[in-house]
Amino acid sequence: MRCEYAWRGSVRSPAVKERQAAIDQACRPGFYKASSGNVKCSKCPPHSYTHQEGAVHCACEKNYFRAEEDPVSMACSRPPSAPRNVISAINETSVILDWTWPADSGGRKDVIFNVVCKRCWLGPRQCEPCRGAVRFLPRATGLANTTVTVVDLLAHTNYTFEIEAQNGVSAQAPTVRQYAAVTITTNQAVQAVSETKTRKIVTPLSTLALRQIIQLPLLSYKTQAEQGDGCVNGQSTPSAVTVIRKDRTSRNSISLSWMEPERPNGIILDYEVKYYEKQEQETSYTILRSKGTNVTLNGLKPDTTYLLQIRARTAAGYGGSSRKFEFETSPDSFSISSENSQVVLIAVSSAVAIILLTVLLYIVISRFCRYSKSKHPDEKRLPFGNGHLRLPGIKTYVDPHTYEDPSQAVHEFAKELEASCIAIDKVVGAGEFGEVCSGRLKLPSKKEICVAIKTLKAGYTEKQRRDFLSEASIMGQFDHPNIIRLEGVVTRSKPVMIVTEYMENGSLDGFLRKHDAQFTVIQLVGMLRGIASGMKYLSDMGYVHRDLAARNILVNSNLVCKVSDFGLSRVLEDDPEAAYTTRGGKIPIRWTAPEAIAYRKFTSASDVWSYGIVLWEVMSYGERPYWEMSNQDVIKAVDEGYRLPPPMECPATLYQLMLDCWQKDRNNRPKFEQIVSILDKLIRNPSSLKITASTTSRPVNLLLDRTSTDITSFHTMGDWLESARTLPCKDAFSGVGYSSCDTLAKTSAE
The missing domain is CATH 3.30.200.20 (Phosphorylase Kinase; domain 1)
Incomplete structure (x- = not known):
């Protein structure tokens, strides 16, 4: 009985024998067994292989990887493709970047995004990593979402942002960076006007920023988007707007509305409205952005024809521009609208009546005040x-x-x-009246801010x-x-x-000297535009500054320039830049117009002269106007027609603006409103700044052209240079061999 039991226990069925044989034998190619024992061989996961028997794991195919923490049973994966459809929304010195998930995640779910910021210059592509106080919200690396906000950028500066997609195996392929890039130009946006569903950008750099082209790897979709209904990374852009309706016109404005594109191909984020005077042929235009399908164009010229185009924007980019629509402003001062013309007339009549009543009330109260003052002279x-x-x-x-x-x-x-x-931290300088x-x-209930005291x-x-x-x-x-x-x-x-308010970079002249030749021309023009805008505001207010100079312009951390020092409505007594005039009192000679020096006639026109000197200071990176010439020599030279020469590499257009500001007849000088407009056009057309002013454009120094002086009466070149008061030139003349007046005369004759 015992023997029978033992025999039966040693007998195995065929199925058991087959299973045991599979366990005991090594795994054939294409299969693996991670551990020994009663474990069946497993087929290699996707994108992996084995060519040998008895493999304990499968190797990844070329360009596929497995992270250290990945189990051997997990499929091999690869880095993700680049993010798609990068959209930038610029707001002064901040930008919101938004993008779409990569088309290929590499077979993994742990995709994150890193944003690299680079500051770039025009011309040959030159970029450097962003420095300073640039901040990313929520952060620059390890982003799980597809949006980031970048703040505290410099104004009027070119930036390139690279949005890189990574996953758990990206580190194993370091030579492959999958990223999309977008280049933007920050702006100051000092006069953005908000309307219902409409935001009009009236600063030039805002216009420039809105026209940036989003750059994606191996793809430029500018042409496709402009054609309309194109395709960007598989997504179609909106078709063109075909119907635009004029709702209302007035002397200085036009109200428009339009139908959505027939094929929006997604959610429309906003519309770009571009318009310009018909006679200017698109050489100077304005761009607005509207969230809705209506907009009002303000600040137009009366009885003028304007051309207008509209295009829609979705996450895939801009669609095609509409055809050019033509509209005219009204020649009269009343709005033209069949629905509300009576309302407008009533409103205008009411406004006139209110003004007349106000003036009448003022006259009555003024007479009463004078009567009360004469009756009670001691009362206030x-x-x-x-x-x-x-x-x-x-x-x-x-x-x-x-x-x-x-x-x-x-x-x-x-x-x-x-x-x-108020908490005082440290003394940063000395003023006229104290520290x-x-x-x-x-x-209370407000955030703490930095201030100057x-x-x-x-x-x-x-x-x-x-x-x-x-x-x-x-x-x-x-x-x-x-x-x-x-x-x-x-x-x-x-x-x-x-x-x-506290201005981190201090006065403009010192700031420029500290950062000599470190800014682009566009950045310098942006600073000048800000100064001109501030002076236009003061001029419109009826205020004359009298002491406009680079030392009285302050610069904040975003390169925004602000006019300061409003103390020269009084007579300066301790200013080292001042000189006594024949009428008494001190004024800053090197920055002051001739009529203000001679007759103390300070006007907005004299401020324009000073602005021309500031323009020269900016383009020369803080050089002292007229160098070491004495104040009396400056007065005499300017009166005889001498003007400062163009700074090195100064654009010819800017130097011409300087000369316009230095017109002897103050009535011929441009107004600040015109200066702002000129700078706007230069910023919109950077190519106009490429031609530099040559030395031949420099005005003749009348101090050197004294026709009444007999040059032969001087024995040496040094005597003549001394008499002409051109000491800075003395070494230059002697250094090139002009040691006598005879050699100079022969050279002039030749």
């Missing part, structure tokens, strides 16, 4: 704007010196701050206190992105302080 004037009539919608500058009590002007135009809200410090301002030194007189605070009374009336912003004053405790 009625608080009616200190006698200054302010009509609705019209903002003009009010001279604080016209107030009987200057403190009234300070409290009317400047906010009183509590000294406890200039940097610090922090923390107002001017303090009034101890032992001041009442006149010094009035003069010190008058600058705050002036500054507090201005509200413009290119004018230094007043945060407030401290007058009820000591020290008396004026608190303004």
Whole structure:
């Protein structure tokens, strides 16, 4: 019985024998067994192989990889393809980047994105990694989502952003970078006008930024997108807008609406509206972006024909532009609209009536004020704007010196701050009345900000206190992105302080000298455009600066330039750049127009002359105007027609603008509004800045052309150079062998 049991236990069925044989034998090619024991051979996972028997794992095919943490049973994978459809939305000095998931994830789900920022220059492609305070929100690397916001960029600067896709095996293929690139130009956007569903970009760099071409690897879809209904990485762009309707026209505006494209091919993000005067033939145009299907074009010329094109944008890019539609503004001052013409007439009549009533009320109150003052001479004037009539919608500058009590002007135009809200960090300089410090301002329920603080030194007189605070009374009336912003004053405790926004890069002249030749021409023109925009605002307000110079322009971290130092409405007594005039008082000779020097006629036209000097300072990277010439020599030279020569590599168009600003007849000088327009056109057409002013364009120095002087009366070249007061040229002449007047005369004759 025992023997029978033992025999039966040793007997195996055929199925058991076959299974045991499969376990015992080595795995054939194409199969693997990760561990020994009773484990069946497994087929190699996708994109892997084995050519030998008994393999414990399968090797990955060429260009396929397996991460260290991947199990051997997992398919081999590869790096993802590049992201698609990169879209950039520029807002002043920040940009939002948005893109689409790669078409090929490489067979993995752990795809992340890294964003590389590069700062680039025009001309031969030159880029360097972004430095400074550039920030990425939420971060620059390891992004799981397909969007990132980049802030704190420099204004008027070219940037290239590379969006790279990676997964768990990208590190094993380091020579292959799968990325999409987009190049943008930041702007200042100082005068963006918001409307319902519409945002009009009126600054030139905003226009330039909107025209950037998104660059993707191995693909440029600019031509396809312009044709409309094209295909970008498999996605079609919108078809062209075909129907545009004129809703309303007036003397200076046109309201339009349009139908969506027949084939939007996706969600329309916005529309680009491009328009220009018909007579200008597209040499100067304006671009608006609208979220909706309607827009109002403002600031147009009366009785003028405009051409307009519209194109839609989706995630795939811009569609084709519509055909050119032609519209005309009205020659009269009333709006043309069948639906609301009566409403407009009623509104205009009401406005006229309100203005007449306001003027009448002002006359009555003024007479009453004069009667009260004559009857009660010791009583204070009625608080009616200190006698200054302010009509609705019209903002003009009010001279604080016209107030009987200057403190009234300070409290009317400047906010009183509590000294406890201000923390002074360090002294950064010295002003006319005391120290200039940097610090922090923390107002209740507001974020702490960095500020500049001017303090009034101890032992001041009442006149010094009035003069010190008058600058705050002036500054507090201005509200413009290119004018230094007043945060407030401290007058009820000591020290008396004026608190303004903090400009990290200090004065423009010192900033340019520190960064000599480090900016592109476009960046310099962008700075100049900001200064001109601020001066246009002051001119429109009726304010004359009198001391416009690069030292009085401040620069923030985004290269935005802001006009400052509003103290020269008073006479400067301690300015080292000033010189006595025949009428007494000191003025900055090198920056001042001839009529202001001779007759003290300060106007916006004299500010334009000063702007021309600032333009020269910027293009020469902070050189001193007229170099080492004395103030008296400068006055005499300018009066005789001498003008500063063009700085090195200065574009001819900019030098011509300088000469226009330096016209002797102030009526022939351009207005600041025209200067802004000129700079806008230059920025829209960078090619116009490539031609540099040659030495032949330099005006003749009349100090060197004294026809009444007999050159033979000088014995040496040194005597003649001394008499002509051209000491900077003396070494140059002697260095090229012109040692006598005879050699110079022969050279001139030749």
